[in-house]
Structures are given as C-alpha cells and as structure tokens.
Amino acid sequence: MDFSTSYIDLSNVRTISRGDSQRMEKYIRQFYELIPERLELLKKALLEEDRVQIRQIAHKMAPQLQFFGVREISNPIKRLELEYISMPKEELHELVLRIIAKLEDAIAEVSTILKHHFE
Amino acid sequence: MNKDSNIPAHITCAIIDDDPFISDLLMDKLTQHFPEIQVIAVAKNGHEGIEKLMKLRPKVVFLDVEMNDMTGFEMLLQLPEIYFKTIFITSYRHYAIKAIRFNALDYLLKPIDLEELKNAISRFKKQDMQSSLADPIHQALVNFSTLDVKEHVLTLNIHDGQLKIAIKDILHIQGDRNYSQIHLANKKKEVVSKTLSDLATILDGHYFFRCHKSYLVNRYHVQALVNNFSLMLSSGITLPISRRQKQPFLDWFSEKMLP
Known part of the structure; x- marks a missing residue:
C-alpha cells in the first residue's frame, strides 16, 4: 500500500507490518484512538494551567508520535518535558498550541488514510 | 502467543505496560525476531501484572517504569519473590533513568529499538546461564527501600x-x-x-x-x-x-x- 503523507511518516509502521495490511491497520487505528484522547487531556491541562499534567501527557504521547514520524514535533515535546516548570506562561501556552495544531493535522491525515484504505 | 515460529519457544515472557501501543509494538518485535521467546502474558497495569506474574511465572518481564496505578519498582516490591529477569521500559527523559543506571538494571527506551532489544535478550541469555540471583534488581529493591x-x-x-x-x-x-x-x-x-x-x-x-x-x-x-x-x-x-x-x-x- 502506498500512502502519500504530509504530516506523518509511515516507514516504521510499514517495517513492523511486513506487508500485513491488518497489522498496519491495527497500528494506524491505535494512533487514531489514542492520540485524540490524549490531545483532549492536553487541551484540558492547558486550560487548567496544570504544568505537571501537560508534561505527563507529552511524555506519554512521545514514543507513539516518534514512531509515526509526526513532523516537527519532537523538539517542542522535548522542550515541554524539560522546561515545563521554568518556561514562561505565554511561551508554554504558545508551544502547547503549536503541538495541538500539529497533532490535529496528523490525526486528520490518519483519519483520511483509514477512510480511503481500510474501510 | 507466538504464531510465526517453527522453533519451539523456551523463554517465557510477560509485558507490563499501560500504553497499548508499546505492548503491541514489543509483542510484534518479539514475535517477528525472537522465535525462542513466547509472550505468555500482557498486563495493562501493575495490579494486573502482579496477578499474572504470580500465576504464570514467566522467565523475563518487560516492565514499564511508570504506570497509571503504580511504578514498576512499586510493583516489584509487592511480589513475594523475584525469580525472573526484569527489563525496564522507559522514555529517555524519565527521571527513573538515573536510578536504573545507578543499579545497572537493564532497560529499553520507547519506542523499542530492535538492536537494543536484541542486546537485552542476549544479556539475559548470558545471565540466565549463571544465576537469576545475579540480577541487580535484588540490590536495587533494597536501595529503593532504604531512605538513607x-x-x-x-x-x-x-x-x-x-x-x-x-x-x-x-x-x-x-x-x-x-x-x-x-x-x-x-x-x-x-x-x-x-x-x-x-x-x-x-x-x-x-x-x-x-x-x-x-x-x-x-x-x-x-x-x-x-x-x-x-x-x-x-x-x-x-x-x-x-x-x-x-x-x-x-x-x-x-x-x-x-x-
């Protein structure tokens, strides 16, 4: 299966799936189930200005985002993990919003892939 | 649970992690690359982990450092005995990395790298030929219980x-x-x-x-x-x-x- 993607990179998913489309779907669907759930928690934590929770959610999502090659997100996540206490409020806010926007793009792309190739 | 293997599995293992993505990924990598390893249990939190370990007694346990209900170390402290090899699963920037390295414990970084997994399993095989008592986890748990x-x-x-x-x-x-x-x-x-x-x-x-x-x-x-x-x-x-x-x-x- 050949997917053209702009926000994610499915190389790792292809490698682990070894041409098995069911396995590929399992990983893609799992992303589509887990990431939006965590995204909602991230939005809530931002609203409540709960820095510890923001860091925890970012930390939890990081391996899956890395695996899915979500572009330009590893540095913002790394900064959140390291500077979640010291970062000025406005900067933290701006950084989290940037992450949210990138994740929304990635989720939309994953949704399109699921719709066009697995349904 | 291994399906693709023609070689009889002789190392039983358990995966304990509250992130289903990591559990699935590790399970697939083990199934694809290590026919000698059989995943006999997957648990999504510490409580479930304790229950399955006591019942199934695997030889190797891949254990998440931080789960929703308890840390991996807290889970180990609740077990009456540790007869298995523990390989921790953690993220690079997790605070527990320091404790893991202080105690020379084996660990894998998320998302699991195949070469690191191969090295960890090879270390387990070497250690298993000596004695499970040599596993530094025993000393690590003594350290965790000592405030001074x-x-x-x-x-x-x-x-x-x-x-x-x-x-x-x-x-x-x-x-x-x-x-x-x-x-x-x-x-x-x-x-x-x-x-x-x-x-x-x-x-x-x-x-x-x-x-x-x-x-x-x-x-x-x-x-x-x-x-x-x-x-x-x-x-x-x-x-x-x-x-x-x-x-x-x-x-x-x-x-x-x-x-």
Missing part, C-alpha cells in the same frame, strides 16, 4: 560481572579518560570503564560533587577546605578544587547534610 542515601549500593557492570560499592565507602573518584578510579575508604581502588562524566550523572548530586575536571568527591568524606583551592578528605588526602568550581563547591558543601 549513603547506605545505597552502587552497582556497576565490569568485564567479569558486577561491582557493588556502598556510597558511604567511596572517598572520591578520579577520571582518567575512558576509565575512572574509585578510591575507597578501606584504601583499595577499583578501576571501571566509565568516564567521570558518566559516573557524575549516575551518582546523587547531594553526595557527589565534581570539584575538578578529574575529581568527583563524596561529601560524606569531605573534612575541610584546606586553602583557597583544595579540600581534605577523611583519609587525609587533599584534592584540588578548580577555580571555576570553588563557589559552587562552597554552596554545595554548606547545604545541610542528609540524614
């Missing part, structure tokens, strides 16, 4: 096994390029193939201080500032303090000693 940091025992992997040294027995450590000499209170010296910077990141910052590019000192043994740029240890030896480190050293040394 100076009573903690540092475990380092050396060429023919493991070196265990109590924090209170270390006077100072001297760096020598890729090696470090650990000077002990009993006047003995251990040489390990770790840089001074490696050891500085593993050791507790309250007890150990890099007073000079070549020296790390244990506050438990620092007796006095001898002159402007030297300190004396309980053994009577004096070590230099670099110009740049003098004020940070004074700040560190004036902090209250932990009990």
Whole structure:
C-alpha cells in the first residue's frame, strides 16, 4: 500500500507490518484512538494551567508520535518535558498550541488514510 | 502467543505496560525476531501484572517504569519473590533513568529499538546461564527501600560481572579518560570503564560533587577546605578544587547534610 503523507511518516509502521495490511491497520487505528484522547487531556491541562499534567501527557504521547514520524514535533515535546516548570506562561501556552495544531493535522491525515484504505 | 515460529519457544515472557501501543509494538518485535521467546502474558497495569506474574511465572518481564496505578519498582516490591529477569521500559527523559543506571538494571527506551532489544535478550541469555540471583534488581529493591542515601549500593557492570560499592565507602573518584578510579575508604581502588562524566550523572548530586575536571568527591568524606583551592578528605588526602568550581563547591558543601 502506498500512502502519500504530509504530516506523518509511515516507514516504521510499514517495517513492523511486513506487508500485513491488518497489522498496519491495527497500528494506524491505535494512533487514531489514542492520540485524540490524549490531545483532549492536553487541551484540558492547558486550560487548567496544570504544568505537571501537560508534561505527563507529552511524555506519554512521545514514543507513539516518534514512531509515526509526526513532523516537527519532537523538539517542542522535548522542550515541554524539560522546561515545563521554568518556561514562561505565554511561551508554554504558545508551544502547547503549536503541538495541538500539529497533532490535529496528523490525526486528520490518519483519519483520511483509514477512510480511503481500510474501510 | 507466538504464531510465526517453527522453533519451539523456551523463554517465557510477560509485558507490563499501560500504553497499548508499546505492548503491541514489543509483542510484534518479539514475535517477528525472537522465535525462542513466547509472550505468555500482557498486563495493562501493575495490579494486573502482579496477578499474572504470580500465576504464570514467566522467565523475563518487560516492565514499564511508570504506570497509571503504580511504578514498576512499586510493583516489584509487592511480589513475594523475584525469580525472573526484569527489563525496564522507559522514555529517555524519565527521571527513573538515573536510578536504573545507578543499579545497572537493564532497560529499553520507547519506542523499542530492535538492536537494543536484541542486546537485552542476549544479556539475559548470558545471565540466565549463571544465576537469576545475579540480577541487580535484588540490590536495587533494597536501595529503593532504604531512605538513607549513603547506605545505597552502587552497582556497576565490569568485564567479569558486577561491582557493588556502598556510597558511604567511596572517598572520591578520579577520571582518567575512558576509565575512572574509585578510591575507597578501606584504601583499595577499583578501576571501571566509565568516564567521570558518566559516573557524575549516575551518582546523587547531594553526595557527589565534581570539584575538578578529574575529581568527583563524596561529601560524606569531605573534612575541610584546606586553602583557597583544595579540600581534605577523611583519609587525609587533599584534592584540588578548580577555580571555576570553588563557589559552587562552597554552596554545595554548606547545604545541610542528609540524614
């Protein structure tokens, strides 16, 4: 299966799936189930200005985002993990919003892939 | 649970992680690349993990450091015995990395790298031929249950096994390029193939201080500032303090000693 993607990179998913489309779907669907759930928690934590929770959610999502090659997100996540206490409020806010926007793009792309190739 | 194998599985393992993505990924990598390993249990939290481990008794456990209901270490402390090899699963920036390295425990970084997984399993096979009692997890759990940091025992992997040294027995450590000499209170010296910077990141910052590019000192043994740029240890030896480190050293040394 050949997917053209702009926000994610499915190389790792292809490698682990070894041409098995069911396995590929399992990983893609799992992303589509887990990431939006965590995204909602991230939005809530931002609203409540709960820095510890923001860091925890970012930390939890990081391996899956890395695996899915979500572009330009590893540095913002790394900064959140390291500077979640010291970062000025406005900067933290701006950084989290940037992450949210990138994740929304990635989720939309994953949704399109699921719709066009697995349904 | 392995399906693709023609080779009979003889190493049973369990995966305990609250992230289904990591559990699935690890399970697939094990199934695809290690026909000798059979995943006999997957648990999504510590409580479920305890239940399955006690019932199924796997030989290897891949254990998440931090789960929703408890940490991996807390889970291990609740078990009546640890007869299996533990390989922790964690993220690079997790605070537990320091404790894992201090205790020379095996770990994999998320998302699981295949080469690291191969190395961890190969280490397990070598260790399994010796004794499960050699697993540093036993000492690690003693450390976790001991509040007094100076009573903690540092475990380092050396060429023919493991070196265990109590924090209170270390006077100072001297760096020598890729090696470090650990000077002990009993006047003995251990040489390990770790840089001074490696050891500085593993050791507790309250007890150990890099007073000079070549020296790390244990506050438990620092007796006095001898002159402007030297300190004396309980053994009577004096070590230099670099110009740049003098004020940070004074700040560190004036902090209250932990009990």
